[in-house]
Amino acid sequence: MLHLLVVEDSVELADNLAEILEGAGFSTGVVHSGEQALAAVFDEHFDAIVSDLRLPHMSGVELLQKLRAAGQSTPLVLMSAFADERAQAAARGLGAVAVLVKPFDCAALVTLLSSLLDPTRASG
Amino acid sequence: MVSGASPSRRAHVFLGMDAPRFQSLQDYVEFTPACAERLRELHAAVEPELPLVIDDFYAAISRDPGARAVITGGKAQVERLKATLNQWLVSLLLGARDEAYVAARSRIGQVHVRINLSQEYMLTAMSRLRVGLLRLAAQRLPPQDAAITAEAVNRALDLELALMLDTYRADSAARVDASARLAAVGQVAASIGHELRNPLGVVESSLYLTAQRLTKLDLHDPVLDKHLPRAQEQLRVCANTIASLLDMVRDAPLARGQFALAPLVEECLARTPRGGDVTVNVDIDTALQIYADRSQLGAVISNLTRNAFEALANAPVKQVTLVAIGTASGVELTVQDSGPGVDAAHRSQIFDALFTTRAKGTGLGLALSKKIVERHGGEIGLVPNPMQGARFRIWLPAAPTSLRGVSQR
Numbered sequence: 001m002l003h004l005l006v007v008e009d010s011v012e013l014a015d016n017l018a019e020i021l022e023g024a025g026f027s028t029g030v031v032h033s034g035e036q037a038l039a040a041v042f043d044e045h046f047d048a049i050v051s052d053l054r055l056p057h058m059s060g061v062e063l064l065q066k067l068r069a070a071g072q073s074t075p076l077v078l079m080s081a082f083a084d085e086r087a088q089a090a091a092r093g094l095g096a097v098a099v100l101v102k103p104f105d106c107a108a109l110v111t112l113l114s115s116l117l118d119p120t121r122a123s124g
Numbered sequence: 125m126v127s128g129a130s131p132s133r134r135a136h137v138f139l140g141m142d143a144p145r146f147q148s149l150q151d152y153v154e155f156t157p158a159c160a161e162r163l164r165e166l167h168a169a170v171e172p173e174l175p176l177v178i179d180d181f182y183a184a185i186s187r188d189p190g191a192r193a194v195i196t197g198g199k200a201q202v203e204r205l206k207a208t209l210n211q212w213l214v215s216l217l218l219g220a221r222d223e224a225y226v227a228a229r230s231r232i233g234q235v236h237v238r239i240n241l242s243q244e245y246m247l248t249a250m251s252r253l254r255v256g257l258l259r260l261a262a263q264r265l266p267p268q269d270a271a272i273t274a275e276a277v278n279r280a281l282d283l284e285l286a287l288m289l290d291t292y293r294a295d296s297a298a299r300v301d302a303s304a305r306l307a308a309v310g311q312v313a314a315s316i317g318h319e320l321r322n323p324l325g326v327v328e329s330s331l332y333l334t335a336q337r338l339t340k341l342d343l344h345d346p347v348l349d350k351h352l353p354r355a356q357e358q359l360r361v362c363a364n365t366i367a368s369l370l371d372m373v374r375d376a377p378l379a380r381g382q383f384a385l386a387p388l389v390e391e392c393l394a395r396t397p398r399g400g401d402v403t404v405n406v407d408i409d410t411a412l413q414i415y416a417d418r419s420q421l422g423a424v425i426s427n428l429t430r431n432a433f434e435a436l437a438n439a440p441v442k443q444v445t446l447v448a449i450g451t452a453s454g455v456e457l458t459v460q461d462s463g464p465g466v467d468a469a470h471r472s473q474i475f476d477a478l479f480t481t482r483a484k485g486t487g488l489g490l491a492l493s494k495k496i497v498e499r500h501g502g503e504i505g506l507v508p509n510p511m512q513g514a515r516f517r518i519w520l521p522a523a524p525t526s527l528r529g530v531s532q533r
Contacts, residue, residue, distance in 0.1 A: 010322050016329035023336055081321035085376060102321040103328035103363050 002117050003044075006030045007037040007051035007063065008079070017050060017109075024110040034058030038066055046074055047117050050109070053080035053087060053099070061087055064094045075116055079104065140230030141290045143223055149286050150221065159276035160221070166273050167217035170260040177256035178209050184252050191249070193508035194239050196468045213253075216280055226287065233291025240471040240506075246288055254281050295472075302476070310373040317366040324362055331356050368488040371423070372477060378417040378499060382523055385414040385448055385455065392425040393446075398433040401442055408448040414455045415523035420496045424504070427489040428459040428516050435463030435514060454502070454522045460515040466506055474506065 004026045008014035011032065018028040029046065031037050034055050041049070049067075053060040060078045067074060078091050078099045088099045097116060100109060141149075182202055185191040195201055212232070219225050236246060254277065261273045335352055338345075386408040393404060414421070429444065436442040443462040448455055466474060477491035497504040502520040509515035 010326065012326045013322065013329060016326060016333060019333055020329060020336075023333070079325070081318045081325070101367070102325035103359065104325070106329050106332040 001025070001027045002047045002113075003027045003029070004113065005037060005040055005046040005049045005051075005074075007032070007034065007049060007055065007060070009033065009052060009055050017106075020106050020110065021050075021113070024114070026113070034060070034063040034066075037063055041067060041072060041074065042070075048097075048113060049074055049076040050113070051076060051078055053078045053082065053091070059087075061091050061094065061096075064091060064096055068094060077109070077112065077116075140226040140233075141287060143226070146221070146226055146283075146287070149283060153279040153282055155221075155276075155279040155283060159279055162269075162273045162276035163217040163280060165269070166257070166261055166265065166277070167214070169264040170257075173260055173264070174210060174213055175206075177213070177253060177260065178206050180256055181209060181249065181252050182206060185249070189508050189510070190242070191245050194241050194245075194468060196465070213257075216284070221283075229284065229287040230291055233288045234295070236288065237291060237295040238472050239468045243289070243292055246292075247285065250281055250285055254278070257281075299476075307373075310369070314370050314373040317369050320362070320366060324359060324366075328356075328359055328363075331359065365488070368492055372488055372492050372495065375499070376420065378420065380415060380417050380500070380523075382413050382415050383418055384410065385412050385457070386410045388414075388418060388422055389425060389446055389448075389457075392422055392429055396426055396429045396433060398444075399436065399442065402433060402436055403443045405443070405445040406447075408446065408457075409450070412448055412450045412455065414448075414450075414520060416500055416520055417496075421500075421520070424493040424496050424518065425457070425459070427493045428518075431489065431516075432459055432461035432463070432514070435461045437463075439463045439513075452522065455520050457518045457520075458507070458515055459518075460509055460511070460513060462511065462513045465509065465512060466514050471506060475504070 002025075004021055006014050006017045006021070006028055008017060008030075009032050014030045014032060018030050021028050029040055029044070031040050032055075034051075035058055037049065037051065038058075040046070049063075051060040051063060055063070058066075060076075060080075064076050064078075067076070073095075075097050076095070078088075078096050079102055080087070080099055081102045091099055098112060100112075182205070185195065186202075195205070197204075215225065215228070257277050258274050261270045261277065265273055331352060335356075338348060338352070386406070389406060389408055393406070398404075429446070432444045436444070439462055441462045445460045446457065447460075448457045450456075475490050475494045477488060494504050497518055497520065500520050502518060504516065504518045507515050507517045
């Protein structure tokens with residue numbers, strides 16, 4: 001089963017996203033900050049990360065930078081309440097797969113992740 | 125003169141030029157009590173012939189498509205306007221130049237501003253009145269009197285022009301104020317918009333989960349089936365309103381490139397909801413290239429087509445026509461519908477943010493479109509439509525010569 005990490009400081013949204021992704025056949029881990037996300041990624045394997053752009057202390061872009069600097073190439077989808085072009089461009093430049101503006105179509109997120117992840121690379 | 129529309133709905137109230145200033149202008153052109161006396165004599169001599177001047181004034185308007193466009197009420201309106209112009213001429217020749225006079229002139233000026241009468245027409249229309257009055261003076265007064273009366277007429281009409289220009293200037297200042305206010309309000313609204321997106325994201329995902337659950341349980345309930353999609357749809361409306369508001373406030377950088385206009389128009393039409401009985405005519409050469417930010421121009425075209433389709437709801441003929449013409453200096457795109465057209469009283473306001481005549485409109489679409497087009501160095505406006513309905517014209521400048529040939533997807 002493909003394993004996804006949800007990074008979202010809104011507890012309710014994190015919970016809903018996990019529920020949606022699990023309903024779509026993924027397994028999930030949920031954290032509420034960038035620091036927790038880094039720790040989780042070094043602790044276990046995730047096939048993709050779905051992260052909020054604005055997080056306390058460490059932004060989604062900073063999380064992405066730290067992951068790439070550490071040699072982690074896990075695909076990352078950003079979610080944002082801000083359609084801030086500069087942050088979006090920076091995120092794409094660093095290899096973010098997509099930036100979804102909240103509130104986004106949840107079915108589109110599921111489709112995006114399903115098409116992004118090759119089932120043969122599943123972590124089991 | 126064009127008058128008789130409903131009172132201005134603008135927040136600012138402009139009562140006209142203040143008395144000392146008006147007096148100083150009268151002193152400047154040397155409009156003296158003797159001039160006023162000359163005008164009274166002229167009135168006595170030409171009163172029966174004033175309708176000739178009035179008829180000439182409206183005949184000139186009816187011959188000019190641009191001037192004609194401000195009259196939307198047909199013959200009946202023209203007759204009312206002729207009566208108003210007659211009163212105006214009588215007060216020009218007989219009236220005391222007091223505060224009530226200035227206030228009355230200001231009200232007329234405000235109607236001109238509201239119906240978007242360009243200052244060129246205001247000036248040239250005054251020329252017709254001037255020529256008409258001077259001609260009557262020459263015909264009906266002894267030659268030695270006619271010359272002096274002509275001076276009085278010229279001075280009086282130039283004062284009229286000063287009063288009218290003052291109304292235009294006051295309106296322009298009010299718009300600058302409104303724009304500054306909007307910028308301040310916009311910043312607050314933008315913060316609120318951002319804050320609302322997170323809870324809306326929770327609502328969206330909760331509704332999605334609920335809908336999925338119902339599907340999984342194979343549960344069909346008419347109340348749930350009705351209200352769940354409704355809640356989802358209204359959530360989209362909230363999200364779109366926030367997006368438009370944020371677009372309005374921030375200046376998204378322009379990513380300009382050269383691309384074919386026709387496919388973009390087709391994409392915009394494809395994503396705009398419309399009734400099944402609407403005929404859409406597109407006359408755009410597939411080779412026509414435009415230089416713009418493709419996504420932002422798409423937002424403008426979608427706004428115009430959405431407005432056009434919505435205007436057709438109760439129209440007997442449902443037709444939308446998009447035509448583009450390329451020239452060396454740029455590209456002109458017109459979007460025309462067969463709906464009821466834009467009420468004359470609303471023409472000067474339709475591009476103002478938060479102005480809407482639709483029950484469900486946000487009042488942001490055209491304001492945002494204008495902002496986008498102007499940031500491209502282009503123009504957008506409502507132009508006269510030879511047929512019934514609204515006709516919007518966008519003009520965007522061509523790419524700087526050095527950039528031509530650089531194409532975008």
